[in-house]
Structure formats: structure tokens, C-alpha cells
Amino acid sequence: MPAAPERADAARNRHRILTAAARMVAAGGVERLALDDVAKAADVGVGTVYRRFGDRAGLVFALLEEQDERFRARVTAGPPPLGPHARPAERLRAFLHALVDLSVDQRQLLLLAESSSPAARYRNASYTFQHAHTSALVAELRPDADAAYLADALLAPFAPGLVDHQVRAGGFSPERIKDGLDQLLLGLLPHRDG
Template identity: 55%
Template structure:
């Protein structure tokens, strides 16, 4: 997809592929069951066996459809994730196109803080099972690429590959929840801290 300025637009990731009607029905049944397990027993209760029982399907069906628990949890949070991606890829400025790069970086990090806060427990589970799951998920690569492109416009001489990872690191769910629940930080305080990091790389 091309933007009006001629640059290639980043795709929204996480859209489920086209599938047969019976496969789509199984997918909805499994995701509904996983969401119900989370709502009634908490995110820690989500296992492939438990979800299979709740959905009335074999556990092999759950594994074939989703692969592992991390992918299943990411699928549960998928709708919220697609909304967030659409907002920074093609929504109104400053989060979407049309604002100065430094304003877009700030808006993106603030929006990601809100997005992390909304589903932090689910994100924690998805990011830590297995430990590298956060980086394997397509969303992280999209975030990283988005920031790297904007940072290159702000600081062409900077190591934007490193800086993109560095700006995303504080928004990992485990650190975010530690700051919120153990240190008692508000989301606004976390956003202020992100602004301070941006100031240090000339993006304030």
C-alpha cells in the first residue's frame, strides 16, 4: 500500500488469514473459550487443555490452530492490537501520518503505554511464554520498524536500530506492571519518563 507521499505504508499485522467456514467456527469457539477462562479465572488459568475443554474441541485442534499458549493469548488480544496498529499507521495525527516525526514518536509511545495498561496481564503472559515471545510476535517488529523510520528522520546520524529497541524496552509488560503495581507509578508518570528518554535523543 502506498501513502500519498509515495512512501510504502506499513501493513497492519495480525489479521487472520482466509479460512474455511468450519475452521473459522473453531477459531471463534476457541477464542471465546479462552476469553471466558481469562474473565472468570484470570490470565494465569489459561492452558491449552483448559481452553480445549471449555471450547468443546480436542486439545490437538487448539495446538494445530494456535501452536502454543503465547500465540493463543496474542490472538485473544488481537482485536485491540489491530485497532492500535491502524491508529498509528493510518489514523489522524499526531499518532498517524501528517505530524512532525518527533511528535509522532511521542504520540506513539504514549498510546502504547495506554495500550499496554489496558491489557497488561495478558501481554505479560504472551510475552513470557516462551521468554522470547515478545520479539517473535509480529507486532514488536512493526513497532520497531515504525520507530526506526521516524527516528531516522529526526536523527539521521543516530543508531536508530538500537534506539528503537531502547524506547520499546520500558514498555515490556513485566517492567510496566512492576512500575505500576510495585512502585505505584501512574501511567502519566510513565509517559513523562518516556518524554525524558526522548529528550535525551533530541526528540522532545
């Protein structure tokens, strides 16, 4: 039986809560993202926030999911080279480059989410999509390879702790990270250009 549609007032509250939380994060408040403060900023009761998201990790994952939905739409229906009408090698490179931008932009939220549930990264819809997409492109480019393993290997550099370390401690720019991924791809696909 399909789930009942969300009530209009519940949808409005969800939108207000996520909008308030996103504003707080944008203002640099990831570390201080407290549900009481989010409720106050959204002008809803704190119980509403707890019922809707459970805890701070639930709220963080909801924020990430909203951003990830937009990213998935760009990958599945956007223009080339990220979208579906590009050659596999170009598409894989564009996908990894777009993940760099997304990971750098979201790194504080991703760190917070990972610290609350370290293995959750691999169980959520975002990683499932990223892995399936990467695996399919690798399989198309290298039918002889273990595409599932190589997808994990290509996505491993996007671990939030590593991205944060590279940016903060290493001073890596997104362009430097992309260049490094390009070198990995050259090693993976030395004789095929898709």
C-alpha cells in the same frame, strides 16, 4: 503459491476460541487460562484448540495479535497525532504514549507470553512493526543518530516485566510512565521539534 483460504467452520471455531479466551482474560483468569477450559467455554473440542494454537503460549500470542492488528491500523491510518498526518515528534510521542496504554492494559497477557518464550517478544510481528515505526521516526528527526539502536532503547521500557513491576510494585500510573518517556524524548530530541 498463496495459502489456501481458511474454511468457514475453521474460521468460526477460531473466532469462538479467541472470544472465549478473551472473556476469560477479562474476567481475571490469565493465570488459569487452560486450554481445556477455553475449549469448554467456546463449545469446541479440546483437540480443536490444540490443533489451532498448539499450546497456551500460541493462544496467548493469537490474542495479542488480534489486539495488535487494531493498534497497527490506528498507527498507519488513524487520525493525528498517532496517525500519519502529524509531525514526526508529535507522532513519536503519541506512539509511545499509546504503547504505554496498550502495555498496561495487556500486561498480564504479555507476561504470560514472555514467560513461555522470553525472546519471542523480539521475533514477533508486533515488535518488528514497533521497531520499524520508531526507527523511521527517529531517523526523520535525527538523521545523524543510530535510529535502529535508539528505537530499541525507546522500546526497552515496554518489557512486560518492567511494566508490571512499575504498575504493581511501584504504583506507577500510565500518566507517570508517559511523563518519564517524555523526559527521554526531550533528551533525544533537544534541538528539533519535528
